[in-house]
Amino acid sequence: MALLSGEAAVVTGGSSGIGRSIARTFAEHGADVVVADVVEKPRDDGTPTHELIREETDAEATFVDCDVTNRADLEAAADAADSFGGLSVMVNNAGIVGPVGPITDLDPDEYDRLREINIDGVLTGCQVAAERLIDRGDGGSIVNMSSVAGMVGYANIAPYSLAKGGIRSLTYSLAAELGPHGIRVNAVHPGVIETEMTRADFPIVGTEEGEALEETNPLRRLGRPEDVANVVTFLSSDLAGYVTAESIVVDGGDLHTA
Template sequence: MTALLAEKTAVVTGAASGIGRQIAHTFASHGADVVVADIQEEPREGGTPTHELIREDTATQAEATFVECDVTSRDDVDTAVAAATEFGGLDIMVNNAGIVGPTAPIQDIDPDEYDRLLEINLDGTYTCCQAAVEAMLKRGEGGSIVNMSSVAGIAGYANLTPYSMAKGGIRMLTYSLAAEVGQHGIRVNAIHPGVIETEMTTSDFPIVGTDEEAATLETIPLGRFGKPEDVANVTTFLASDLSSYVTAESIVVDGGAFRSA
């Protein structure tokens, strides 16, 4: 395998589980040292913690460490970014941490749930972008920031109004920040996953393995749900020099469902 991220260091938030876990491992397989930043060390799906998985994988030849990080805390985020300096400095920031819900009509949404969702998904991404930009500017070698949005941040979905708002905000944050920091060699892009097989789509907002599965699959031209690897591969492209002339871009990873709707 070509080492697309050799001599790079990445911070990946929400990397203990799901898509973030796969991104961290894929980055390591391409030569990057990885800071796994999450509120918990144990994967939701079970198994070896992400940073230990990377260390134990003799094929990666990469270093990894875990930092307990709540993205709503600037102190926690600064600690995660500082951990990257132990591997040489921050080159890549992947803002993947997030939650889904509340899933209800707008009149039934509890204000506290609304605040929590916006604080984690949108404010947390902003805080991580701010910390990453500060570190990258100080280092003076540019960098790549990848923000995890959603197809819900483009199309909007009934009973997912706060989530769609937050993910749409991430999209505009990406565009604006890319325009602001491009002159410093910092690229900022967003990914919009569709239905990806993780704990989120099997437990938090169940689609996979439910009565909705068949109907949902009919809306996807490629005829399958996404795998975490599908998102991780696109993230690797955006983090690497293969995308050195790509910024302020949104890439939809949903098997064609959004365009065919």
């Protein structure tokens, strides 16, 4: 069943990890995809996402060099969807873990970089998408990538939790504001997902901590990028036509069974 047939989507951070899986799943469901990222190749040095989509599906795909801290880049990514019929789905997925450690050791410059990407980049992505979706006049969907860290507090990642919690509140505000235009805005909150971010940037996968998490998770495994991509696909489709201002947790049950 092609849930996104005829849709044109922009996925920021679409070259690797969760974003790559979202872009590929969208294409499998009939959407044409703009992969917006600061690098074209995935972090594992595989085939670029847009090329893989063209090889594996009937969908169209293109890559746009996009730094989400630069409004002009986000506008260029949204404009690229015009060649696919005009933007109808925006996924603000790009993000970084940022500084890890005690709040007393926080480097202001590192925090500024996290804020620019994880908060300002999402806000601007929403603004750029909203302008086009309102002009288009046919509704649409915005999905913002948050985290379970945006719902509960974890030690030593306060800036990341702050940013992800902000995305949650932003999502609710924009759902109220854009709802009269038929535009739905939702947030997705992944738990520990097996990506290069959780292998290298904030090492959990393959560690004793990761093994312990698997043993206590109700489903007895860590998440996979496709677990998140499937939820984002649902939220972007007509199946979720009456779903907005929601925070959907994708963590195998960890958050609510701890």
